[in-house]
Amino acid sequence: xxxxxxxxxxxxxxxxxxxxxxxxxxNALEKALKIEEGIAKTQIEAILTNIDLAKKTKRxxxxxxxxxTFFVKIGVDFPEISSLxxxxxxxxxxxxxxxxxxxxxxxxxTGENHKDNTGDQIPYITWEFIEGSDVFITAFPKxxxxxxxxxxxxxxxxxxxxxxxxxxxxxxxxxxxxxxPPTVVGVGIGGGADLxxxxxxxxxxRSVGERHKNKEIAEIEEExxxxxxxSGIGPMGLGGKTxxxxxxxxxxxxxxxxxxxxxxxxxxxxxxxxxxIHSDGSWEVK
Amino acid sequence: xxxxxxxxxxxNEINKLKMGDIIYVTGKIFTARDEAHHMxxxxxxxxxxxxxxxxxxxxxxxxxxxxxxxxxxxxxxPTTSSRMEIFEDKFIENFGVNIIxxxxxxxxxxxxxxxxxxxVYTAYTGGAGALAADKVEEVLGVYWLEELGMPExxxxxxxxxFGPLVVAIDSHGKSIYKELRK
Numbered sequence: 001x002x003x004x005x006x007x008x009x010x011x012x013x014x015x016x017x018x019x020x021x022x023x024x025x026x027n028a029l030e031k032a033l034k035i036e037e038g039i040a041k042t043q044i045e046a047i048l049t050n051i052d053l054a055k056k057t058k059r060x061x062x063x064x065x066x067x068x069t070f071f072v073k074i075g076v077d078f079p080e081i082s083s084l085x086x087x088x089x090x091x092x093x094x095x096x097x098x099x100x101x102x103x104x105x106x107x108x109x110t111g112e113n114h115k116d117n118t119g120d121q122i123p124y125i126t127w128e129f130i131e132g133s134d135v136f137i138t139a140f141p142k143x144x145x146x147x148x149x150x151x152x153x154x155x156x157x158x159x160x161x162x163x164x165x166x167x168x169x170x171x172x173x174x175x176x177x178x179x180x181p182p183t184v185v186g187v188g189i190g191g192g193a194d195l196x197x198x199x200x201x202x203x204x205x206r207s208v209g210e211r212h213k214n215k216e217i218a219e220i221e222e223e224x225x226x227x228x229x230x231s232g233i234g235p236m237g238l239g240g241k242t243x244x245x246x247x248x249x250x251x252x253x254x255x256x257x258x259x260x261x262x263x264x265x266x267x268x269x270x271x272x273x274x275x276x277i278h279s280d281g282s283w284e285v286k
Numbered sequence: 287x288x289x290x291x292x293x294x295x296x297x298n299e300i301n302k303l304k305m306g307d308i309i310y311v312t313g314k315i316f317t318a319r320d321e322a323h324h325m326x327x328x329x330x331x332x333x334x335x336x337x338x339x340x341x342x343x344x345x346x347x348x349x350x351x352x353x354x355x356x357x358x359x360x361x362x363x364p365t366t367s368s369r370m371e372i373f374e375d376k377f378i379e380n381f382g383v384n385i386i387x388x389x390x391x392x393x394x395x396x397x398x399x400x401x402x403x404x405x406v407y408t409a410y411t412g413g414a415g416a417l418a419a420d421k422v423e424e425v426l427g428v429y430w431l432e433e434l435g436m437p438e439x440x441x442x443x444x445x446x447x448f449g450p451l452v453v454a455i456d457s458h459g460k461s462i463y464k465e466l467r468k
Contacts (some may be wrong), residue, residue, distance in 0.1 A: 178391075
């Protein structure tokens with residue numbers, strides 16, 4: 001297996017995520033442009049011009065190139081499972097110089113910047129095993145401004161789903177312009193504290209506009225979109241109709257005594273790119 | 287109203303700006319985030335290697351690259367301004383900064399300082415890093431790069447028609463964020 005070639009593929013994956021936004025996000029922003037006016041419109045216009053410029057000049061659309069985050073599904077019959085972690089790590093270091101990426105990994109105790117976007121636990125990789133021999137990798141560089149608006153609520157089960165909905169709407173109103181709206185909000189309901197936040201983040205991997213398969217949950221997503229947008233916070237918190245592009249919910253069964261709600265927020269730069277590596281080492285980035 | 291301002295802007299020009307106006311600035315701007323704010327306030331005006339009152343303050347941690355010995359901006363959108371709220375009133379008072387460029391808005395302490403010392407807080411579209419980089423003509427210098435690292439260092443940019451910047455807090459006590467919070 002040609003590891004150098006796979007590493008180049010991983011760099012291309014990161015570059016794609018950093019410079020080229022998925023079509024579903026662009027479509028949602030173009031839809032927002034049609035309904036906004038005044039200052040809100042100038043913000044969406046600037047965002048769309050920026051997206052276009054980043055794609056054409058192959059440079060990161062936002063200076064905050066994020067914490068390098070990957071969701072990896074490994075086919076159990078893939079022959080080189082043990083090499084994947086090092087390959088991703090090396091690719092991140094190389095991509096930092098080549099694309100380039102902003103050095104974004106700081107030691108919480110010394111304040112020292114690791115300068116290559118790696119460090120303790122970072123890049124942050126979530127592994128999952130699946131059947132087959134292919135490896136599917138989603139690159140999901142995560143910016144700090146939106147991450148800072150994450151929230152965990154350990155609600156009393158007695159508040160019910162109405163309480164959950166109110167919590168989400170209130171938190172997004174409090175976040176106001178800070179997470180670079182229009183945002184995409186991922187919500188994990190149930191599980192424990194950590195699982196709810198993890199599900200919230202995983203929910204962000206869904207395409208903008210894609211509703212939950214469960215009809216009742218899909219309806220709650222739609223209600224939340226409407227309620228948050230009715231707040232009038234608008235693009236960049238400067239007022240307007242579009243505060244969120246989407247709300248995605250995932251659920252897990254909960255302990256009888258707990259009702260955890262984990263909120264993960266993604267800025268309009270909802271950067272996602274996918275790669276598949278086949279068992280012979282060949283790969284594609286989409 | 288749209289205004290095109292050369293930096294530094296006069297007190298008169300700042301006074302004219304009203305909440306909701308759009309401005310484009312030409313001249314020198316410097317970047318400062320949490321760490322640079324802290325460091326500059328500790329050093330004091332006389333110990334600084336540049337004069338902040340000649341420039342606009344940009345809340346930004348840019349992505350830079352060095353090519354043939356010269357720094358270039360790759361991507362340079364604004365960072366979340368509310369983190370600088372704890373420093374900003376002193377920063378305005380001590381250094382004479384009268385245009386702040388950031389995103390997400392600032393609080394009451396900054397609002398009061400802008401009113402008292404005649405300044406404006408302007409919002410640049412968050413995440414529009416490639417667009418912003420396109421308006422930087424030249425990187426004039428960088429300070430404290432070794433100690434603070436690329437995002438936190440103070441970068442001095444020469445910019446042309448940098449904007450659109452929305453006047454979100456004016457020097458008359460009006461704030462878009464305050465209105466929306468109501």
